[in-house]
Amino acid sequence: MEEKRSFDMIVVGGGPGGCTAALYAARAGLSVLVLEKLSAGGQMALTEAIDNYPGYDEGIDGFTLAEKMQRQAERFGAKTEYAEVLSLDLAANPKRLSTDAGDFFARTVVIAAGAQPRELGLAHEAELTGKGVAYCAACDGMRYKGKTVVVVGGGSSAAADALLLSRVAGKVILVHRRGKLRAEKIYNEPLMRAGNIEFRWNSVVAGLLHGAKLTGVRLRDVATGAETDIDCDGLFISVGRKPSTRLERGQLELDSGGYIAADETTKTSLPGVYAVGDVRAKPLRQVVTAVADGAVAVHMAEEFLAGGA
């Protein structure tokens, strides 16, 4: 039997928003396929403990929550294909999604491609990733037991990373381009109290020092331009995220940050195409707001399909 290639709905990305869209679509009797390049969960899968998703009073690790969401959608008939989307034609009828596992077609598309950590853009950053350069303290922190690590960034996630690493590493050096953190105030006291966190204010990481692995970083004082080299075993980059919207550029309206322009209805600039989760322009990016988007998108898609368009 030939594999099914055409669906009422295809969801791009298997994070919480995508899994919820698949769940609601399957329960509404739509044929739905989730295209996911590696595994369910998206960014959530790399989160050690999720303590703000209601219903899990003891917290839950992100990978396990992702597996549960995927299985729940599949229980009602949603399908998952482990394939990476290479190009999209969202204006076509049906809409076409070309992947490394062939072409798929759908009457509606939910973009749930999420976001990824923003890089610093330094020379050799990509090849040193996993060899001292990291973007996820919860995932990679354990490797730096007793060692010296640098954290770059000034927001809440950088502060949380520095705190987490201070419990594992011997010494943490927090580098921030401004004279104080943008992080929520609740982080200030624990950061000061940790005892093994040093601060390098008004500084940026200007270069990576390395052999086969990272050995240190070059810091530049943004006021004076003076450069200093410091030894470290790890560099954790926590300077925000960027949406995964490369494929949609030119087809869907994006905002200045590259996020897909869509309001609470999740409707994008093209009929039958919806944006859910971190990929959508929105004030708060959380698992709970992503899952809410997923439900809304299916409601809108049902209206669209009923309209016979």
Added chain:
Amino acid sequence: MAAVNINTEEFKRMISGDKPVLVDFWAPWCGYCRRLAPAYDALADELGGELAFAKINVDDDSAVADELGVEVIPTLIMYKNGRAVDSVVNPGSKGAMERFIRAALAK
């Protein structure tokens, strides 16, 4: 055929066999490793006739990982006739894993 969990002894026996063996070095605390597992298992089902898929938990068998110089996980190493022919660290998609396997088998 599903991916099998192996220890150091089984590893030595397995890689000296006729069938190529892909080994996934992982640990339960490693988020990137857990994320690889569903696609790795799916590939084991699809390609299990051509090669064997194995997993070594480096927390349980740190000796073999140290001996092979595996410093970063997840690392996949392809063995043919008892010899490592290629390796990849943290492939980003099921497709990337499959392309690595095809290229390594052709070596």
